[in-house]
Amino acid sequence: xxxxxxxxxxxxxxxxxxxxxxxxxxxxxxxxxxxxxxxxxxxxxxxxxxxxxxxxxxxxxxxxxxxxxxxxxxxxxxxxxxxxxxxxxxxxxxxxxxxxxxxxxxxxxxxxxxxxxxxxxxxxxxxxxxxxxxxxxxxxxxxxxxxxxxxxxxxxxxxxxxxxxxxxxxxxxxxxxxxxxxxxxxxxxxxxxxxxxxxxxxxxxxxxxxxxxxxxxxxxxxxxxxxxxxxxxxxxxxxxxxxxxxxxxxxxxxxxxxxxxxxxxxxxxxxxxxxxxxxxxxxxxxxxxxxxxxxxxxxxxxxxxxxxxxxxxxxxxxxxxxxxxxx
Amino acid sequence: xxxxxxxxxxxxxxxxxxxxxxxxxxxxxxxxxxxxxxxxxxxxxxxxxxxxxxxxxxxxxxxxxxxxxxxxxxxxxxxxxxxxxxxxxxxxxxxxxxxxxxxxxxxxxxxxxxxxxxxxxxxxxxxxxxxxxxxxxxxxxxxxxxxxxxxxxxxxxxxxxxxxxxxxxxxxxxxxxxxxxxxxxxxxxxxxxxxxxxxxxxxxxxxxxxxxxxxxxxxxxxxxxxxxxxxxxxxxxxxxxxxxxxxxxxxxxxxxxxxxxxxxxxxxxxxxxxxxxxxxxxxxxxxxxxxxxxxxxxxxxxxxxxxxxxxxxxxxxxxxxxxxxxxxxxxxxxxxxxxxxxxxxxxxxxxxxxxxxxxxxxxxxxxxxxxxxxxxxxxxxxxxxxxxxxxxxxxxxxxxx
Numbered sequence: 160x161x162x163x164x165x166x167x168x169x170x171x172x173x174x175x176x177x178x179x180x181x182x183x184x185x186x187x188x189x190x191x192x193x194x195x196x197x198x199x200x201x202x203x204x205x206x207x208x209x210x211x212x213x214x215x216x217x218x219x220x221x222x223x224x225x226x227x228x229x230x231x232x233x234x235x236x237x238x239x240x241x242x243x244x245x246x247x248x249x250x251x252x253x254x255x256x257x258x259x260x261x262x263x264x265x266x267x268x269x270x271x272x273x274x275x276x277x278x279x280x281x282x283x284x285x286x287x288x289x290x291x292x293x294x295x296x297x298x299x300x301x302x303x304x305x306x307x308x309x310x311x312x313x314x315x316x317x318x319x320x321x322x323x324x325x326x327x328x329x330x331x332x333x334x335x336x337x338x339x340x341x342x343x344x345x346x347x348x349x350x351x352x353x354x355x356x357x358x359x360x361x362x363x364x365x366x367x368x369x370x371x372x373x374x375x376x377x378x379x380x381x382x383x384x385x386x387x388x389x390x391x392x393x394x395x396x397x398x399x400x401x402x403x404x405x406x407x408x409x410x411x412x413x414x415x416x417x418x419x420x421x422x423x424x425x426x427x428x429x430x431x432x433x434x435x436x437x438x439x440x441x442x443x444x445x446x447x448x449x450x451x452x453x454x455x456x457x458x459x460x461x462x463x464x465x466x467x468x469x470x471x472x473x474x475x476x477x478x479x480x481x482x483x484x485x486x
Numbered sequence: 487x488x489x490x491x492x493x494x495x496x497x498x499x500x501x502x503x504x505x506x507x508x509x510x511x512x513x514x515x516x517x518x519x520x521x522x523x524x525x526x527x528x529x530x531x532x533x534x535x536x537x538x539x540x541x542x543x544x545x546x547x548x549x550x551x552x553x554x555x556x557x558x559x560x561x562x563x564x565x566x567x568x569x570x571x572x573x574x575x576x577x578x579x580x581x582x583x584x585x586x587x588x589x590x591x592x593x594x595x596x597x598x599x600x601x602x603x604x605x606x607x608x609x610x611x612x613x614x615x616x617x618x619x620x621x622x623x624x625x626x627x628x629x630x631x632x633x634x635x636x637x638x639x640x641x642x643x644x645x646x647x648x649x650x651x652x653x654x655x656x657x658x659x660x661x662x663x664x665x666x667x668x669x670x671x672x673x674x675x676x677x678x679x680x681x682x683x684x685x686x687x688x689x690x691x692x693x694x695x696x697x698x699x700x701x702x703x704x705x706x707x708x709x710x711x712x713x714x715x716x717x718x719x720x721x722x723x724x725x726x727x728x729x730x731x732x733x734x735x736x737x738x739x740x741x742x743x744x745x746x747x748x749x750x751x752x753x754x755x756x757x758x759x760x761x762x763x764x765x766x767x768x769x770x771x772x773x774x775x776x777x778x779x780x781x782x783x784x785x786x787x788x789x790x791x792x793x794x795x796x797x798x799x800x801x802x803x804x805x806x807x808x809x810x811x812x813x814x815x816x817x818x819x820x821x822x823x824x825x826x827x828x829x830x831x832x833x834x835x836x837x838x839x840x841x842x843x844x845x846x847x848x849x850x851x852x853x854x855x856x857x858x859x860x861x862x863x864x865x866x867x868x869x870x871x872x873x874x875x876x877x878x879x880x881x882x883x884x885x886x887x
Contacts, residue, residue: 177718185727188734306865308816310823311839311858318848424725428820432843442726443824446733458730461723469721 160477167470174466179237182458183230186451192222193246193449233452237459243452247445252456255441260460263438266430267422267464269353270361274368274418277361279411282372283399286380294373301366309425312359313432320355332436356433360425364418371410379407409480415472420465427461532801535878542874545867552864556676560631563670564644564656567833569629571655571665573601577612579660579668579853586619595621596645596656609850620645620654660853662841671833672857678745678834680864683814686752687807693753694760695803699791701761702768709765716758724755728817732826741832748827752814760806767799801879809872812865819861835861 194217217223221232233243242252285294333348379385380403388398430439438457445453537543555562582594598618604611626644630637645656659668701712731751735744771777772795780790819836821827828834835857841847842854 174718174721178721181718181722185730185734188731190736302866302869305869306812306862308819308823308836308858308861308865310820311855311861314839314842314848314855314858317845321845322849420720420723423723427723427725427729428824431824438726443729443826446730446826454730458722458726461726462721465721465723 160474163477164470164474167473171466171470175463178462179234179459180230182455182462183226183233186446186455186458187226189449191449192217193451194222196449197246233455237456242456245445245450245453247448247450247453252453255453256438256456256460259436259438259441260457260464262436263423263426263430263461264464266353266356266360266426266435266437267419269357270364270422270426271415271418273357273361274364275411278365278368278372279408282369283376283404285369285373286376287399289377297369301369304362305366307362309359309363309428310432312362313356313429316355316359317433356426356429356435359429359433360422363425364421368411368414368418371414372407375410376403376407379403382406405479409476412472412476412479415475416469419468419472423461423464528801532878536874539874539877541870542877545870545874548867549864549871552676552867553680556673556680558633559670559673559677560633560638561640562642563667563673564628564641565667565670566629566631567671567674568666568831571661571667573610574599574655574657574661574665575610575663576851577657577661577665578851580657582622582658586616591621593621595619598654607850620656622656659856660851662838662854668838668853668856671838672835672860675833675835675838675857676860678828678832679815679819679836679861682745682749682752682818682828682834683811683868685746685749686756686814686818687810689749689753690756690760690810691803691807694757695764695796695799697757698761698764699768699795699799702765703772703787703791703795705772712761712765716762719755719758722755724817725820727755728752728821729824729826732821737829741829744829745832748818748821752817756810756814760803760810763806764799764803767802768795771795771798805872805876805879808868808875811872812868815861815865815868 194213197216198213214223221229224232236243240253242256244250245252245255248255281297285297288294332345332352380399385398385403388402389395393402426437427439427442429435430437431443434440438461442454442457444450445457577599580596580599582596584591584594586595596619597614597616598620599612600615601610601612603609622643623646624643626641626646627639628641628644630639632638643656645654655667657667657669659672661667662671697712701709728751731754732748735747739747777790777794780794785793818827818834819839822834822836823839825840828837830837838857839855847854
C-alpha cells in the first residue's frame with residue numbers, strides 16, 4: 160500500500176512539471192504585464208507615471224528578463240515554499256494564499272460531506288422504492304439542481320438569507336471576527352456562515368451522486384447473494400445496510416475523482432458571488448490585474464489539490480473494496 | 487480497386503440476410519410492422535426507440551423552437567437590444583391586458599406609465615395610467631435591424647409610433663438600468679448563449695473524435711501520448727482555467743473575434759472528455775471482425791478509420807456531443823456573468839445577469855433574473871434530449887436502468 164502511494168506520488172512529479180509550464184504560459188498570455196496595467200490604472204486616475212519609474216519597477220520585479228528565466232526563478236522558489244511576490248498586494252504570495260486555500264478546501268470538503276450525507280440515504284431510498292412518488296420527487300429535485308447554474312443558485316441563496324432570514328450576506332465571518340486571529344469562537348462563527356455556500360456548491364453535484372447511488376444499489380439488490388440473504392431470513396435492515404451498501408458504494412468512491420474538479424470550480428464561482436474570503440475573488444482580481452505570481456500560484460495549487468484528490472479516491476477505493484489490488 | 491471490393495463485401499453481408507428474414511416472417515406469421523423492424527437499419531431503429539421517450543421528444547421540439555426564435559429574434563423583438571428609453575429605467579414587466587372598464591378587447595393593450603420619484607428609497611416608481619391605453623399592433627414597422635444581411639424594420643409586434651419620440655414602449659420583461667427592453671435583450675442574448683455551446687461542442691467533436699479514434703485504433707505510444715495530454719488538461723479545475731484563459735483575450739478585440747475566442751477556450755477542455763469516451767468505444771470495436779476483414783483486404787489506416795470505425799461510433803459521438811452542450815452553455819454564462827466572457831455591446835444570458843450581482847438589484851428588480859430561467863430551461867431540455875438519445879443509441883441502456 161505504502162509502496163503504491165509512493166509510486167503514485169512519484170508519477171505526479173512529471174505531470175506537475177508540465178502543469179507548471181502550462182500555468183506559467185497561461186498567466187503570461189494577456190498582452191502586456193503588470194506594470195502596463197498599473198500604468199493604465201494610474202492614467203485613469205489622472206496621475207502621471209514617469210517612464211523611468213515604470214522601467215525601474217519592471218526591473219525590480221524581474222519583468223524585463225526573458226520568459227524562461229522568469230519561469231525558472233518562479234518554479235525554483237515554488238519547490239522551497241517561496242511562491243513569488245504579489246505586485247498588487249505588495250506582499251509575498253505565500254502570506255496571501257495560505258488561509259484562502261485552506262478555506263477553499265474547507266468549503267469543497269464540506270460540500271462533499273454534504274453531498275454524501277444527503278445523496279446516499281436518498282439514493283438508497285429511491286432504489287428500494289423504485290418508481291414510487293418519493294423516487295420521482297427526489298429525481299425531479301435532483302434534475303433541478305443540475306440545471307440551475309451555480310451562480311444563480313448563489314444569488315437566490317443570498318436573497319433568501321438576507322431578505323427572508325434576516326442574516327448577513329457575503330463573507331464567512333461576522334464583522335467582530337473578521338480581522339481577529341483564529342480562535343474557537345471564530346471557528347464556530349465560520350461554521351454558522353459556511354452552510355450557505357456549502358449547500359449552493361453541493362446542489363450541483365447532488366443530482367449525479369443520487370443517480371449513481373440509486374442505480375448501483377438497484378444493481379446490487381438484484382444479485383443472488385442478496386436473495387440468498389433474504390431467503391435465510393436476514394433482517395431487511397441488515398441486508399441493505401450491511402451487505403448491499405458496501406458493494407453499492409464503490410462507484411460512489413470512484414466518482415469522488417470526478418466530483419472534486421466540479422466542487423473546486425463551483426466553490427470558486429460561488430465564492431466570487433458571495434464575496435467569501437476564499438480563492439475565488441482574489442483569483443479573479445489577480446487575473447484581471449495581471450498579478451501573475453498570485454494567479455499562477457492559485458492555479459497551481461488548485462491543480463495539486465485535484466491530483467491529490469484523485470489519489471485519495473483511489474486509495475479509499477482500495478480500502479473499501481478488498482477485491483481491488485493496487486499494483 | 488479496394489473500394490469495389492469492400493462494397494461487394496458489404497453487399498454480401500446484408501443481401502442474403504434480408505430475403506431470409508422475409509421468408510422467416512412469412513412462415514412464422516410475424517406482422518408487417520415487426521418485419522419492418524427486423525430489416526430496419528441502425529439509424530431507423532434508434533429513431534424508433536428515441537420516439538418512444540416522450541420527454542426527450544418534447545425537449546427536442548422545445549429546443550428547435552428556441553433556435554427558430556433566436557434566428558428570428560430581430561423580427562420578434564420589438565426593439566434593438568441597445569436602444570434606450572429615456573426616463574424608463576427599471577420598469578417592471580408590463581402585463582398585457584384584455585379587459586378594461588368597457589369590457590373585453592380582442593386586441594391586447596398596455597397602459598401608459600407615469601414615473602414618480604420615491605423619496606425614501608431614491609428610486610423611480612412607475613404606476614399605470616389607466617387613462618392612456620395603447621393597443622398592441624402586430625406586424626408593425628419600427629427600428630431597423632438586419633436579417634441574414636437584409637436590412638428591414640418589420641417587427642412582429644409593437645406600439646404605434648409616436649412621431650419619432652421613443653417615450654412610449656412595450657416592455658414585456660421590464661427594462662434594465664439604462665431603460666433597455668429586457669424582452670428584446672433576452673431574445674438577442676439567446677443568440678449567443680444558444681449558439682456558443684453548439685459551436686464549442688462542434689469544435690470539441692472534430693478534435694476529440696479524431697484524436698479519440700486515433701488513440702483507440704493505433705494504441706501504443708500514440709495512445710499513451712494522447713492519454714497523458716488528456717490527463718494533464720483534466721487535472722486543471724475547469725472554471726479557474728477558463729477564467730485564466732479568457733482573461734487573456736485582448737480587450738480591444740472585435741465582438742466576433744472574442745466570441746470565437748470564447749468558443750475555442752471552452753473546447754480546450756471540452757475535447758478531452760469526448761476523446762476519452764470515444765477511445766473506449768473504438769477499443770472495443772478494434773478487434774471486431776469487420777475491422778479485421780477490412781485490414782486483410784488491404785484497406786489503409788485512414789480508410790479503416792473514416793470508412794468503418796467513424797460510422798460505427800457516430801451514433802455514440804452524437805450522444806456525447808449532446809450531453810456536452812449544456813455544460814458549455816453553463817460555462818459561457820458563468821464566464822460572462824463574471825465579466826470575462828461576452829463583452830458589451832454583445833449580450834448573452836450570462837452577461838445580462840451581471841446586473842444582478844448587487845443586493846439592491848435582487849431586492850428591487852427581481853425581473854432582471856429572468857434570463858436565468860431561460861438558461862435553466864435550455865439546460866434542462868438538452869439534458870433530457872441527451873438522455874433520450876443515449877437510451878436510443880445504446881441497446882443495453884434499458885436493461886441497465
